[in-house]
Amino acid sequence: MAAALADPHTKPMLIxxxxxxKIYSLGGEISxxxxxxxxxxxxxxxxVAIMGPSxxxxxxxxxxxxxxxxxxxxxxxxxxVDVGSLNDNELAEIxxxxxxxxxxxxxxxARTSALENVVLPLVYSGQAHQNEKAVEALAAVExxxxxxxxxxxxxxxxxxxxxIARALVNNPDLIxxxxxxxxxxxxxxxxxxxxxxxxxxxxxTIVLITHELYIAEQTRRIIKLRDGEIVSDHNxxxxxxxxxxx
Amino acid sequence: MSLFLTIKIxxxxxxxxxxxxxxxxLGIIIGVGAVVAMVSIGAGASxxxxxxIQGLGSNLITVIPGSGGGGQGGARQALGSATNLTVKDGEAxxxxxATVVRVSAEYNDRAQVVYENNNxxxxxxxxxxxxxxxxxxxxxxxxxxxxxxxxxxxxxAVIGKNVVEDLFAGADPIGKRVKIQDIPFTVVGIxxxxxxxxxxxxDDAIFVPLTTAQNRxxxxxxxxQLGVEISDSEAMDEAQxxxxxxxxxxxxxxxxxxxxxxxxxQQDILETVGEVTGIMTALLGGIAGISLLxxxxxxxxxxxxxxxxxTREIGLRKAVGAKRKDILKQFLTESVILSLIxxxxxxxxxxxxxxxxxxxxxxxTVVTVxxxxxxxxxxxAIGIFFGIYPAVRxxxxxxIDALKYE
Numbered sequence: 001m002a003a004a005l006a007d008p009h010t011k012p013m014l015i016x017x018x019x020x021x022k023i024y025s026l027g028g029e030i031s032x033x034x035x036x037x038x039x040x041x042x043x044x045x046x047x048v049a050i051m052g053p054s055x056x057x058x059x060x061x062x063x064x065x066x067x068x069x070x071x072x073x074x075x076x077x078x079x080x081v082d083v084g085s086l087n088d089n090e091l092a093e094i095x096x097x098x099x100x101x102x103x104x105x106x107x108x109x110a111r112t113s114a115l116e117n118v119v120l121p122l123v124y125s126g127q128a129h130q131n132e133k134a135v136e137a138l139a140a141v142e143x144x145x146x147x148x149x150x151x152x153x154x155x156x157x158x159x160x161x162x163x164i165a166r167a168l169v170n171n172p173d174l175i176x177x178x179x180x181x182x183x184x185x186x187x188x189x190x191x192x193x194x195x196x197x198x199x200x201x202x203x204x205t206i207v208l209i210t211h212e213l214y215i216a217e218q219t220r221r222i223i224k225l226r227d228g229e230i231v232s233d234h235n236x237x238x239x240x241x242x243x244x245x246x
Numbered sequence: 247m248s249l250f251l252t253i254k255i256x257x258x259x260x261x262x263x264x265x266x267x268x269x270x271x272l273g274i275i276i277g278v279g280a281v282v283a284m285v286s287i288g289a290g291a292s293x294x295x296x297x298x299i300q301g302l303g304s305n306l307i308t309v310i311p312g313s314g315g316g317g318q319g320g321a322r323q324a325l326g327s328a329t330n331l332t333v334k335d336g337e338a339x340x341x342x343x344a345t346v347v348r349v350s351a352e353y354n355d356r357a358q359v360v361y362e363n364n365n366x367x368x369x370x371x372x373x374x375x376x377x378x379x380x381x382x383x384x385x386x387x388x389x390x391x392x393x394x395x396x397x398x399x400x401x402x403a404v405i406g407k408n409v410v411e412d413l414f415a416g417a418d419p420i421g422k423r424v425k426i427q428d429i430p431f432t433v434v435g436i437x438x439x440x441x442x443x444x445x446x447x448x449d450d451a452i453f454v455p456l457t458t459a460q461n462r463x464x465x466x467x468x469x470x471q472l473g474v475e476i477s478d479s480e481a482m483d484e485a486q487x488x489x490x491x492x493x494x495x496x497x498x499x500x501x502x503x504x505x506x507x508x509x510x511x512q513q514d515i516l517e518t519v520g521e522v523t524g525i526m527t528a529l530l531g532g533i534a535g536i537s538l539l540x541x542x543x544x545x546x547x548x549x550x551x552x553x554x555x556x557t558r559e560i561g562l563r564k565a566v567g568a569k570r571k572d573i574l575k576q577f578l579t580e581s582v583i584l585s586l587i588x589x590x591x592x593x594x595x596x597x598x599x600x601x602x603x604x605x606x607x608x609x610x611t612v613v614t615v616x617x618x619x620x621x622x623x624x625x626x627a628i629g630i631f632f633g634i635y636p637a638v639r640x641x642x643x644x645x646i647d648a649l650k651y652e
Contacts, residue, residue, distance in 0.1 A: 096566060
């Protein structure tokens with residue numbers, strides 16, 4: 001019980017972001033600051049929504065959290081690894097082992113079966129038992145019977161579930177979902193949110209980017225961004241299990 | 247990622263645009279096909295020239311007179327025009343050099359030949375019986391010139407295949423009388439056709455005894471050339487030196503630079519001809535190679551289009567963990583597969599094309615394994631060379647830009 005003696009606020013965070021800045025140079029002397037010093041911490045097992053209007057910097061933040069992009073300045077630590085010091089190949093490795101992506105447009109490979117789409121991250125990280133793991137992940141999103149279908153033979157909701165299976169297959173520390181319901185109708189979108197909630201209850205850390213409040217309210221913590229800065233960060237009372245409102 | 251999987255993904259991507267892939271391959275197919283066909287035609291020509299030169303006699307050293315006249319201040323005349331080479335030189339060579347099998351002394355000139363109403367200007371070859379063996383000649387009908395013909399300066403003639411056509415219009419010439427410079431000759435034999443290049447063919451010539459040509463027809467004492475057959479191809483160089491020194495001595499010339507004769511080795515002629523046909527083959531192959539280059543540029547073009555079209559796919563692959571080298575490998579594999587399949591089909595087409603050319607032109611073509619392997623390796627190299635740039639471009643795409651690409 002040594003852990004119980006430690007101060008709960010000093011236990012290792014999954015995500016630690018400190019004074020993160022991202023400045024896009026548009027050529028010449030014109031530059032745009034997409035993030036102006038963001039700091040945040042996310043524990044393992046959290047279900048967090050990042051909200052904000054267009055241009056608030058939420059997509060930029062997601063790209064940096066997803067190791068797709070590097071910040072201009074500031075520090076980002078993911079699972080104890082200082083991401084800022086990694087090169088392109090090491091970032092690719094982090095993406096394939098620690099992060100699962102779910103995109104608004106699904107981004108499945110055309111003319112490629114659901115199973116082969118799901119297997120893709122395993123192929124690039126070179127893991128063993130690739131097919132078994134992919135079959136398992138498809139079962140987790142209840143699409144076992146569609147394993148050999150191409151994306152164009154699946155509904156939007158089914159395609160997004162294949163994408164979630166692909167995000168899950170590497171057993172990642174973090175699932176990043178960028179407007180996962182943005183291209184779906186309300187019913188299919190609701191199913192996807194239920195699926196993400198269920199995954200969170202099984203212990204997955206999920207960060208969801210959205211601009212819809214009713215979607216954000218399905219999560220346990222809402223971070224609001226505006227003009228590249230965090231304007232609010234609070235627990236979502238109704239859904240939260242531990243900890244009171246701050 | 248395993249090679250098998252990389253190839254599978256590449257084949258699937260190529261199959262997605264079948265017509266485009268096929269048209270891209272067509273450039274390589276035509277290029278490789280042209281190289282294989284052209285090189286085989288060149289090699290065939292080279293082989294047929296070489297074999298007709300070898301048909302003139304093997305292990306042969308030819309002695310021709312040097313340029314006539316000259317000396318101090320006088321105008322030098324053409325090579326072979328000197329009159330200092332004689333039958334005695336030939337006899338001396340045969341008697342003094344061990345590796346010499348036999349010597350054929352020959353005098354040739356052109357003369358008017360008449361049979362009934364037909365009238366041709368033909369090469370008259372004054373020869374001895376040795377000619378038949380030294381120059382690899384075979385009598386088809388009748389007999390060749392004998393020792394006694396030469397001894398008596400008989401007025402008999404052995405004629406080449408084309409002369410039968412030209413002078414006798416195909417009728418049987420044996421026993422017929424022709425007039426060479428108004429002197430009547432009896433035809434006693436016809437030589438077998440040698441075919442081959444006309445400048446070295448005996449098909450157009452009329453053969454008479456050497457003494458007849460020298461005394462009755464042209465009134466000369468010298469010979470035009472001596473054909474010396476050597477026993478062994480290994481002994482050629484040695485024999486050539488020996489003949490050279492012997493003749494220098496006989497002609498009283500001290501300095502080899504001043505020699506009044508020339509020695510030609512069959513091997514030297516073969517090498518020269520080989521060089522010429524080699525240049526021709528390289529030229530043909532080079533021109534065909536340009537089309538291969540154009541085919542390669544076609545591959546690069548299509549791969550660049552493909553990279554642009556599949557930007558989102560590249561972005562997604564990178565997002566789920568593909569490294570630069572994975573993307574590079576994938577696109578490079580596609581271009582190499584395009585060029586290799588194109589190369590294989592091109593080889594088949596080239597072999598077929600060279601057969602067709604052989605049938606159409608009646609000449610022989612030689613498809614060498616070398617030219618096929620070369621074409622195959624070259625097409626693979628083209629796939630890599632022209633695939634590198636598009637593949638590098640794909641691998642350098644930033645994942646976020648690629649994912650955003652519409």
